[in-house]
Amino acid sequence: MEFLKNIALPQSAGDIELLHYMLVLMLFLFIPFISVILWGTVLSVYFKMKEKISLEENHRKISKDIIELVTVNKSIGIILGIVPLFTAILIFSQLFSASETSNLEFLGIAFILLTIALYFIYDYRDSFENLKTPKVISGIIGSAILFIALWMFVTGITVAVFYEYWKPAGSIQDLFTSVVIIRFIYFLAASIAITGGALLFGFFYLEGGKGRIDKEYGKFVKRIAIIITFTATLLLPLLIFANLIILPGTVLSGAVFAYITIGLFSLFLAYHFLYMIFTRYSSKFTALLFFALLFMIFTVIISDQLIINNSTKVQSAILATKYDVILNELKGEDTVLEISGEEIYKVKCAACHSFDNKIVGPPHNEVVPKYIGKEQQLISFIRNPVKIDPNYPPMPNPGLEPNEAKAVAEYILKQVKQNIGK
Numbered sequence: 001m002e003f004l005k006n007i008a009l010p011q012s013a014g015d016i017e018l019l020h021y022m023l024v025l026m027l028f029l030f031i032p033f034i035s036v037i038l039w040g041t042v043l044s045v046y047f048k049m050k051e052k053i054s055l056e057e058n059h060r061k062i063s064k065d066i067i068e069l070v071t072v073n074k075s076i077g078i079i080l081g082i083v084p085l086f087t088a089i090l091i092f093s094q095l096f097s098a099s100e101t102s103n104l105e106f107l108g109i110a111f112i113l114l115t116i117a118l119y120f121i122y123d124y125r126d127s128f129e130n131l132k133t134p135k136v137i138s139g140i141i142g143s144a145i146l147f148i149a150l151w152m153f154v155t156g157i158t159v160a161v162f163y164e165y166w167k168p169a170g171s172i173q174d175l176f177t178s179v180v181i182i183r184f185i186y187f188l189a190a191s192i193a194i195t196g197g198a199l200l201f202g203f204f205y206l207e208g209g210k211g212r213i214d215k216e217y218g219k220f221v222k223r224i225a226i227i228i229t230f231t232a233t234l235l236l237p238l239l240i241f242a243n244l245i246i247l248p249g250t251v252l253s254g255a256v257f258a259y260i261t262i263g264l265f266s267l268f269l270a271y272h273f274l275y276m277i278f279t280r281y282s283s284k285f286t287a288l289l290f291f292a293l294l295f296m297i298f299t300v301i302i303s304d305q306l307i308i309n310n311s312t313k314v315q316s317a318i319l320a321t322k323y324d325v326i327l328n329e330l331k332g333e334d335t336v337l338e339i340s341g342e343e344i345y346k347v348k349c350a351a352c353h354s355f356d357n358k359i360v361g362p363p364h365n366e367v368v369p370k371y372i373g374k375e376q377q378l379i380s381f382i383r384n385p386v387k388i389d390p391n392y393p394p395m396p397n398p399g400l401e402p403n404e405a406k407a408v409a410e411y412i413l414k415q416v417k418q419n420i421g422k
């Protein structure tokens with residue numbers, strides 16, 4: 001995926017913000033759609049196989065109806081499955097173009113697998129129309145590949161979310177780290193819930209509730225969809241909580257909490273609507289349930305995005321600096337391509353340091369003068385902090401690249417020299 005980074009364009013700060021919004025939009029389209037495709041295919045295949053033994057008409061019908069409902073048609077598969085993921089990869093390649101991260105590798109593999117999986121799944125769907133015996137094997141292969149594709153996808157996103165705190169080497173082992181596993185299970189539960197919601201919505205609300213559904217069959221579908229949705233939504237609060245625990249404390253801003261709270265609230269609304277559907281027949285509640293679940297998934301996407309936003313601040317600062325420099329060059333002003341030490345300092349150091357006062361770390365005006373004339377030593381401290389003063393906690397490694405550390409060191413030294421009047 002190196003080539004993607006090479007085509008990265010310099011971005012102004014405004015462009016970067018726009019990219020974040022577009023990323024959210026792409027994930028809004030992609031995640032619900034692909035969730036419903038995955039579990040819709042699994043259910044359809046399951047009932048198709050069950051029918052072979054039971055010979056029940058309901059099993060035959062539901063298997064066909066589900067796959068037709070969830071896959072809609074081929075162009076929807078491309079518009080909601082392939083295009084958003086591809087766009088998301090392009091956006092990530094821009095946001096992370098200034099850094100080493102394995103998230104593009106995972107997302108790239110996910111994309112390839114996704115394309116193959118959709119090919120098989122649509123082959124399975126089409127076989128219902130054209131053949132007497134549908135190609136169950138295509139359905140099985142398609143859903144298995146899609147499962148792996150989504151595991152890769154979750155890993156890729158997780159690498160981006162945890163970018164500053166956990167730099168995996170980008171190997172197959174990353175798929176089995178506890179952080180990825182917890183988030184993948186979270187994804188699976190949410191995707192099962194939204195699939196159940198989509199089935200209720202699709203069978204009982206769309207097209208006037210498929211008036212053609214006969215009563216027996218309707219009851220059968222409703223029972224299955226309710227069981228699926230109920231089981232999955234019951235697990236969700238636990239998984240929301242687990243996901244919260246594994247996040248590093250520093251990324252949990254107030255906004256992240258606010259979205260998680262809204263997400264929980266929509267989940268409780270979903271419980272309520274599910275109960276209404278269970279106790280009385282009203283198609284209105286299937287729509288409400290579906291949108292409550294959709295909304296819950298949206299809040300998860302937004303809170304992940306806020307975290308990525310926080311953890312890529314330095315990247316964004318670097319990109320924006322490059323952009324300004326190139327702009328100056330175009331205008332004929334002579335500037336060298338340089339990373340702004342001040343920008344990096346603001347996002348990576350200022351939380352703990354100031355020049356005059358003690359915050360978490362010591363004031364620079366006190367501790368930095370000893371580095372005057374020894375810039376190299378300061379750079380190596382910044383890149384690999386060691387324990388110095390027993391009155392302070394150890395400084396965590398800020399994870400800077402050599403040229404970034406150099407820029408910050410130069411900036412601090414310059415400021416300190418001015419401040420102490422040397």
Ligand code: HEC
Nearest residue numbers: 348349352360361362367382387388389392393394395398
């Ligand atoms: C999470 C808080 C935190 C962040 C972020 C942080 N520091 Fe520190 N820093 C500390 C603490 C605590 C100490 C004191 C460590 C000690 O004395 O062992 C320290 C010490 C220092 C010192 C003094 C070293 C010495 O020789 O006494 C320098 C210089 C410094 N930090 C620079 C930076 C720079 C540059 C950044 C940003 C790239 C940064 N720090 C980010 C907490 C932080």
